[in-house]
Amino acid sequence: MDIVVNEELKAYIDPLTAEEYEALERSILAEGCRGALVLWGDVLVDGHNRYGICRKHGLPFQTVQNTRFQSIEDVYLWMIDQHLGRRSISEFQRGVLALRKREIVAARRAQVAALSSAPANPAVQAQDASAGRVAPEPLDTREALAKAARLSSSQVVMIEKIRKQAAPEVVAAVKAGTISINAAAAVASLPTEEQVAAAAAGKDELKQAAKRVRESGRKPSSESAAGPQQEAAESQDTVESLRQRVAALSAENAALRKQVAALQEQLLVRAGSADLTADFSAPF
Incomplete structure (x- = not known):
């Protein structure tokens, strides 16, 4: 059979x-081509590189x-799951x-x-059942x-920001490993013209641009906002840090109260001892 290469796939x-x-x-x-190429009908799904080399x-x-x-x-x-399971990416x-x-999955x-x-239609329901059309598990939270992706939640937020806001030149740089995900997310906060200029200047300028964004505390513009997920993450982190601070202050306050009570007790004991000493030393 003739194998069809779908360029989009x-x-x-x-x-x-x-x-x-x-x-x-x-x-x-x-060693030869060890793994079988995966087809969907006559369309090649997995093994494009191996197919090209074997034909060559x-x-x-x-x-x-x-x-x-x-x-x-x-x-x-299927393609996504196959590649997510590989360590090489x-x-x-x-x-x-x-x-x-x-x-x-959302669609x-x-x-x-x-x-x-x-409305119930037995013919449609039978067709859906045979096609295996069931609702897959959602991926609508950062944790999911x-x-x-086998990443941290913060990494996912940064990658989503890069995907939405970064200029193609910055995306190419992070794909090539020229800059880190963290640096690319920082650079993505800049206007597109500044991103392109930094990418054109090379690795060092991209790193410097990311450093300037971090040091200046520059916030993304309304057009390049990181999105509700990042805002929610930052808000959640702030609330959690405040809770931890309140708990620490409460514990510190309780410890200080105990110290004050102990000092007051010592003062009362000393005052009582002084009164007794004065009574015994007074003339009859």
């Missing part, structure tokens, strides 16, 4: 670097059909994939909810996203 996951591609090519030339060198390969795919969204979810890539998964849940609220 091929580009859905970030491509290998030149070094990674060369390493894969050397491995296939030495005329090497044999195996294919396998995934019969569970019912829609392109099923394909995307970066933290930024994992965060982006988890955010993509959240969008697909799927909305679709299932709409179907369930529609962080768990899916």
